[in-house]
Amino acid sequence: MIEGALWRRWVFYNIPLILFVFVLLFPFYWMIVTTFRPDGELYLPWNAPNYMPFWTNNPTLEHILYLFEETNFARWMFNTMFIALVSTVISLFCGVLAGYALARLNFPYAGGLGTAIFITYLVPQTLLFIPLAEIIRNFQLGDTPWSLILTYPTFLIPFCTWLMMGYFKAIPKELEECARIDGASRWKAMVYIIIPVAVPGILSSGIIAFTLSWNEFIYALVFLSSPDQKTVPVGVTSELIRGDVFFWGPLMAGALLGSIPVAIVYSFFVEHYVSGLTGSVKG
């Protein structure tokens, strides 16, 4: 908290906070309003006499119904969920093991290897999709969920590895040493002691990995082509923007429904998530 006079608290704390929250939440508000606004209001010119951009008196579900009846939206949701879950599980598994190894096993070149893994994370996806497209084609995985399940880990594993590495380093070494004196092998000490203690860290990297793959756009756009295989971000934008016509209602409804799972995941684990990112291990 800011100490001192009331005006200081307002100027340095409350007003910036309100502005920040407003900027962050306004797009969501806009998304929600647009979802429930009938087309007749959506396409009114701004100088029309009854123009009311921030509210509607005639809420409607027509856009949501349109999504489910006229597009493959349910299918896209399922695809996205499946791809995000499987690639998150793969990345977490690899990331936890790699992070542990880099943090705790003092093998030669561990430091260099850690940096190398980090560098792969820095290669922009917008460049990487070109060689990856070639690989996907050679393995004949194009237009299948596996094209994404296998390519998402290319950026998720380095990410999870680094997050977990930091988390494992914050866990006192003595815990593991004590377990090993107590009769546990290195593997058992990891499974029974270190991983349970690292659950907040594992959850945070899982949540972020899930969100990253849920929202991923460019690989999904390049590797998937048939409407049945698409994920939500690609499906919504490719099927609801036809030429230069934006179907704003269904677009926003798709965005709203598409962000609900992520919101649920976050709110569910938010406590673990915060302690995971700040790396606190309570003794």
Place this chain on the structure above:
Amino acid sequence: MAEVSLHKLNKKFDTTHVVKDVDLQIRDKEFMVFVGPSGCGKTTTLRMIAGLEAITAGEIRIDDRVVNEVPPMDRDIAMVFQNYALYPHMSVASNLAFGLKMRKFEKAEIEKRINNAASILGIESLLQRKPRQLSGGQRQRVALGRAIVRDPKVFLFDEPLSNLDAKLRVQMRVELKKLHERLAVTSVYVTHDQVEAMTLGDRVVVMKDGLVQQVGEPLELYNTPANRFVAGFIGSPAMNFADVTLVENGGKPVAEAPGLRIGLPGELATRARAKTGHKATLGIRPEDIHIATAADAPEYCFEATVEVVEQLGSEILLDMRAGPALMVASVEPTLRVRAHDSLKLALKPERLHLFDAKTEAAI
């Protein structure tokens, strides 16, 4: 039954040589304390005994088995860590049970041992709690309990009391001593606190810069320190030192410094005579200095100016200047002295120590 013997033990981290040629026999049921300033290699030595640190050269035996390559789990040891290292996600009971579960003990036996250890340590009511719900002293007990349930050949303690507050530390020290008497298990204890070393140890190893300085019973270290380092490290307040030159005065060897001349008694005189003309360090403990009376021989008396008077209630510590040397004397609490007073003091000749100025070894 367990003896631990270290033979020419060495440890190097890259280029730093942290443990140098340590030779030591730890007897069965003995409470051996390693003491020294931080960075002296005592913890590294303990970790090598535990198997947590690879041995660069030398040999460690537990009983007659060389354990250099034996993993920690197979050495039949238990260790108590400075930060307790309790498993934070497990209850106290599970913490105690973990080592036994790993060793595939029967459920009934595990329960019996947990209850036994809990009653020894008085933690029966805490068994269902998580470590974060415990106070520092309680965590310490649980850490001890985790070692006790295993019934190991050797207990290893790595500064187990240093995270406790002063009062609790004294209390736990007494309990540790009782516990050792009751369980009679060979124990190796590392501390930087010489009081802990003196009170707990059957024998004490003083280390500095990776080298063993002296091994012996607490009073042996106190009364006949092998060198200046041990003399200064053991005892509180620390021993007084004065840089002197050994000279002959009227056929008798004396230790001399500007403004200070102390005679050397009996055997010390014989040993000092061989070093006549050499520089040396004179050592005397604060409690071996008293206010001079007519009964004190003049060659053991000296003049000093009091600089600070420290009232401790049970005694008074006088910080004084005698010639070039700063000295502390511990005197009767009834004495009335003030700063800047000049005093005539005497020391107990048989309690004088003399150290070579160059090698720092006792003369």
